[in-house]
Structures are given as structure tokens and as C-alpha cells.
Amino acid sequence: MNRGPGPHLWIDRVVKRYGSFTALDGVSLTASRGELLTLLGPSGCGKTTLLRIIAGFLQPDAGQVSLAGRGLNGVPPNARNLGMVFQNYAIFPHLSVAENVAYGLRARGIASSEIVRRVAEALARVRLAQFADRFPDALSGGQKQRVGLARAMVIEPELLLLDEPLSNLDAKLRIEMRQEIRLMQRELGITTVYVTHDQEEALAISDRIAVMDRGRILQVGTPREIYEQPTHAFVADFIGGCNWFEGTVSNGELRLAAGPRLACSAAPQTARLALRWEDLRPARETDPPQSCLAARVAMVSYLGHRVRLHLRACQDDTEIHADLPSHGELHMEGTTALFAFDPQRARVFASDGTRLL
Amino acid sequence: MRRAPALPPGGVLARLDPWPLLGAAALLVVLVFVAWPLSELALESFIGQESQHFGFENYATFFASSYFRRALFNSLTIGALGTIIALCIGVPLAFAYARYDFPGRDTIEVAILLSMLSPPFIGAYAWIMMFGRSGWVSEFARDLGIELPPIYGAFGISIACAFGLYPLAFLVVRSGLARVNRSLEEAAYSLGRGRLGVMFTITLPLVLPALLTAALLVFLGVVSDFGTPGILGEGERFPVLATLAYSLYLSEIGAEPGMAATTCMILLAITFVLVLGVRFLSGRRSVASDTASDLTLRPLSGGKRWAMTSGVALLVLTANVPTIVVVVSSFLEVRGAVFQPVFTLANYRNAMVAMGNALWNSLMLATIALALIIAVGGSAGYYISRRSGLLPRALDLLIMVPFVVPGTVIGIGYATVFNEPPLLLTGTYAIIAIVYVIRRLPYMTRSCAAIVFQIDRALEDASLSLGRPPLAGFRRIVLPLMRPGMVAGAAIAWVEVFSELSASIVLYTGPTRTLPIAAYQQAATGDFGMAAAYSTLLVGIAAIGLFIFLFAARGRRDRVVGWI
């Protein structure tokens, strides 16, 4: 097995077309050994397509996938030694839980005494030991997905692929399961590609996230980088809540239609400023006037851990949200107030979506 | 990781995807055994019987002859009448079963399926025994001074066919009703419609495609039936296209194969026009609801429950009367054409003596054919439903053709094409086994395709990703999941193959005579005692096979769970 330097999974300029539609448009990506890499993007952006190309169910029209230094093009899925977890679980309904988990081990011709041991171990790890002889129709969704996990991990795959494994579960179970998956993945050190359209899930469990849109990868980075330093307007918009202000750059300054100004050395052009909802706060005396804007409070939503204000900029009626600590000062609907932000927290994007500042 | 994982063996077998190859082989088989005979027949129909010139001579002869025209008219008449009668029985039953809970449901359902067991021609001659010139009902009525209308001709044939085919209408309409989302009906009630209003404005329009399909299948069944008009039409007196084609082809005095081919083509034209017509009509009214509909049954209050049970039971019992009559009379003494109320096994003794190897032939041919139907239908169904492209679509189309082609037509086609090299098959057991397979393959293939369609594709992906080659995944995952559905399909195929008459009667020779042929011949020549014995054997063995299959389908899941 390759334990040397260099990425464990290496995806190089992969292209996939369905007829005239390009589902993947030159995707390049790497994952190092033991890393959990998440593919995050809206539905239809090509995540599943990329995952199925890695798994070998689809052939790329161009480009290469290699794993542990071995090119995978032309290798059938059953010879790739990958573990895969499916959105709808894909548990074999006619086999018991233990038979499901043993399925891949049997395919490898492993001695039955070892199969028994490894199956028991895998089931214990997903806390299903007492369900070994049950049939899948007697399991809940969460239990089924644990069987799916055990079945994929027990073969000690070179790479673990998960395609929206939690999206059929209810919200509370999703949070619980994603922690389990993450802990297990770390413990076993399995390189993992995890597909989701849920940004919170991606932020919570990933070593790195690749944000996809329309068959392209826009940014790859740690959850923190993705959230705080989006390199593309789409990334900023897709992850977390963002206020968008239209403006123009001229004379080294970005002027927003909503009022505020900030220094910007880019060439004159129209631009958009992104500001996280939690980065807007009530103005203090000390705030410089160019980072302040007046807005009318249209609606106040109390969310428990914070209060969300739905605002309208007085100057140009831009729709704005502000997330404030719920123990802070009270805002009445219909009143007008002054809000401020720290220019360091603002991100500026050109009209084509690339980052200016 | 603790150790290097064992990679699955990566040999040629692990990589081989055998399906396109199997698909191509299947396509070759249907090209030879479906496309070739039918195109040969089509060609022959244009070669003048007299002049040997290419053209419409035979068609002109056909439509110029009042006898031929009568056969066409008769076919259409019995088709229409038989369809109406079968729907009158099958549709109310379907509504009762799809909507209401009543005592005895399951038992009566078995009885409905039992009426599929006996081929219509057996019913046909039960009608003669009851209502024929010297039938006991006719005699009884005559004693009371009433002369009953003759059972021979259009009405008798339609009734006999309908009594054999109504279960088909029942099954199709019931599954159509099951797909109608109940909440649509509830919405209509809530908007103030009464029960009848809902029935006519919501339910009926929604099941119209199923009704049309049911009507089509019954109509095709009636016009393709060879045995019933053969017995109840008294040969030349009431010709229909199926019997006409047969006698034109096999007439001892001057066979006219060209005219036979033309008759076949006219019969085929009727079926294809109807198939296309129904497709067009139901395609435009596609109302498939993809949400799972509520299948709970409406409970009925005390009196109504029993009324429902008796109504349903009476319908089914009536439809089963012919079979019961045949079975009972097979144990009665016959004098001339009249059964005496004396118990005897003489009919069976005589039948055994005259049987030759008909029973053995039927058992052997039907078993071989069934094995092939299961193997080919299962894999073709899988291939058609899982793969896209030209090859699977062509295979799907060609396999389905015999579904609507009357058996007589296929039989004549085979006899025309396979009576000379390169494929000299006439007179062999093989040709009968093949015609059995080809005629019943469509049903098996379609039902397997439907089953596979419901099996989550991700299961196969999971199997692949876990290291099993495609064929191993098919065997270990798909096949076990298909099996319960396949067994039901196989049970029906067994019954139909075992009682196949209309193609094999064209193709058999002395040594390859089968049980249905023997039963038909005895009934047609008027030896009622032996015919009853043969028919009872036929129905009995078909039933035994059916029950073996149904038992195999049940109780699979309750095996002991030892997984190592």
C-alpha cells in the first residue's frame, strides 16, 4: 500500500457529459490519507456524478482518478476496494444485518471464523451488536444507515464514499449520526469523501470542504477558510447567511447604494459587498460614519440563541438581516435604527463573482 | 489500518459484464422464432394462391368470398360479445376486491384463479353437455316443454370464452383500481359528490386505461381462441378466422397455404390495430399516480357484508360451473352422448388406453418450456429493465410481439418456416417446446422487468462496491429479490403452457401429441366421456403445478437465520 507522500486520492481534470449537458467541467481535487473531504453544493451541481466516477459506476469523458498511486480508469467498481454508503441505505432486504455486513468480506474469500469476528466488531462499533440476526425491515432509518456504515467500513476500504448518507433521517438523528461517522472515520483513519448539500453538516465534520456549483469546484479549504474567506460570491452566499450590498468602485473607494463606504484599491467597476448576518450590529458612538447605515426594522424573529432582525436600508430599501445576541437591546418593529459593521469582516466581489477584497 | 485489505480477485471474470452478450443472444433467438416466421407469413400472404404472382390476389379472394367474410364477421362478433360478458363478470369483482372487505374474500379469490386453470375449450364442451342438442339441461327443459335456444354459434362461444377469460379482466382492473389514489375520491366526496357521482366523474375515468387494457386482452383472447369455436362452432357452420386459418392450412382436401397466410395476416391486422388503438387511448389519458395509494379496505356493515359475499360467490360459482360439470361428468357413465348418474372410472380406463404418450409429452414439454421461460424471461426482464440503448429496446419489442399474436398464426408460421433446412424442426418435440416458450415468454419477461424495476438499483451498486462482480451480484442480490414475484409468474406460465392448444395443434404429429390436443380431439369428435377424463386430468395437473408454485412462494422468509 502506498504510504508515501503525495495525495491519497487524486482527481485530475475530470469531465463528464450527459449528451450536450456538462455535468462535471474539469474537476480537480485531492485528499490526503485519513482526511475527510466533503463535496458541498446545491442539488444538481454534480456531486453524485463525481462520487460515482470515483466509485467506478460512471466513466469520465476525460481526466483521471487515482487512488494510492494507482490509476483507476478502467478498473471496475468491484475491484476498487472502496466502501460506499448510500442515501437510501441500500441494505440488502433479504439478508440479515450480520449477512449484510459479511457480504463484502465473503466476496474477498476471508475465512469464516475471521468473518464472524470482524462482523461482530463492526456491529459493536455502530452499536448494533444485538441486532445481528434481525432483518432490515425491522430496523429504523438510523439503524439501517448504521448497518450501511458497518458494511462499508468492515472491508477496510481504501476509500470511503458517502452520498448524502443522512438526508433521509430526521434533524436530531442527523446531528447525532454525523458525529458518529466523524468519530469512527477518525478512529479508523479511513480517507473519506462525503457528499452533502447541507452546509452546516459540511462545516461540522469536514477536514476540508470542496464547494461545487454547476459542475465546477469553486473553492477548497477548511471549514473555517470556506466560511470566513470565501473566494467566490457563490461560496459566500451558499454557506451561512449573507447580506448583499450593491456598489461601485471608483477612486480607491467602494461606495454602497445603501450608504456606507470603504477603501478598495481595485479598478473602477460595479461590485458587491457581502456581510454575514452576525457581522452587523447596532452602531455605537465610536463607529466611523462610513461603516454605518440606517435601517428600518421590518420584523423581529426570536430564534432562541439569537434574535434575527429583518431590516430595510433607509437609503435604497436593500433587504438586510442582522443576527444579534438574544439578550441584547430590544428592537421594535417599525422603528429606525443605526447599524454598523467592521470593514475587516466585509468581503467584496466583482460582478463575475471573483473576490476583490 | 491494521492490515492491508484483501483485494477482490481482479481476473477476467470479475470484469466481464455478460449482459450485452446475453441480450444479443436473446435477440437472435426472437429474431429467428418470432420475426422470421411472421415475416414469412406476411410474404406468403401476398403470393397468389392461384397465380403464384406477388400482389393482393389472396386478399381480393378473401373479401370476395362470403364464407371468408363471414369468418371475419364472426370473429369480431364473438370478440365483442365475449369481451362484454367477461367485463360484466370481472369488473364488479375487481371493484369488490379493490374496495371492500367481506367474509370469504381469500377463498373466493382462489376460486377465481381456478377458473383460469381450465382452457376455454373445456368449458365449451361443458356447455354442450348442458345446453347442447342432447345436453341434460336442454333435455330437462324439453321435458318441461321448453325449447332452449341453441348453444352452438356466437353466443355459446362468447360465453364459454368469457367464462375462461374473466379472471384476466378481474386482475387487470383490480390492479388499476389499486393505483387510483383514494384521496382523489375522498376529495370528490368532500366537494359534495354522491357515491355514484364520484364513481362516474373520478373513479371510472381514472381506471379507464386499466379497463381498456382488460378489454383488449379479453378480446385478443377470444379471437385467438381456437378450441372453443372449433367445438361450439361445429366446424364449417360457424367459421372464425382462427379455425379458418387452421383448416385452410391443414385441410386434407387441397390445403391453401397462401389463403391461410392471408387469413393469419387479417387476424394479425385486427390485433395490431386494437393494440395500437388502446395504447393511443390510454396513453392520452395517462393518470398514473406515483404516490402510494391507500390500500385499506372499506368495512361493510353486517347485512351488506354477506350480500357482497353471496354476490361475489355466485358470480364466481357460475363462472366455474363448466369446469365443475366436466370434472363431475368424467366420473359418470356415458351412453351415446348422454351421461348417466352412475359413478364409474371407465372413462379414465378408456382414456388411458387411447392416451399414447400424450400425458407424458405434455408433462415433459411443459416442464422444459417452463424452465426455459423462467431462465430466459428472468434474465431478459432484468436486462430490459436495467439497460438502455437500442439492443434492449429491440429485444423488449420483439419478445412482446407473441403476446398479441394468436397461437394459430404462430403455429402456421412455424410450420411454414421450419419445415425445411436450415432449421428443419417440424415433427420434433423441440418445435412444440419452442412455441410454448415463445408464446409465454412475454408475460414472464414483462412481469420480471416490472419486479426488477422496483428493486433499488443502489443495491446492485452496493454489491459491486463491496467487491462482487456483476453476475455474482445478480445471483446473490437481484435474483433472491425477484424470486417471489417470479414464482407467481411461473405458476401462471405453467398453467398456460400445460394447456396450450392453438399453436401446438398445428405443429404436432402422432408421436408429439399432447394432453390438450387429445382432450380437444375427443371433444370435437364427440366422445364426451373420454374428453371429460382428459380435461379433468389436464385441469387437475395444471392445478397441482399451480399449488406447488404457490406453496413455494409462501413461507420463504421464515427460514432459520443462521448466517454462517
Ligand SMILES: Nc1ncnc2c1ncn2[C@@H]1O[C@H](COP(=O)(O)OP(=O)(O)O)[C@@H](O)[C@H]1O
Ligand atoms: N443519467 C443522466 N442523464 C442526464 N443527466 C444527468 C444524469 N445524471 C445526472 N444528470 C444531471 O447531471 C447534473 C448533476 O447531477 P448529480 O451529480 O446527481 O447532482 P447532485 O448529486 O449534486 O445533486 C444534474 O443536473 C442532473 O440532472
Ligand SMILES: [Mg+2]
Ligand atoms: Mg446527489
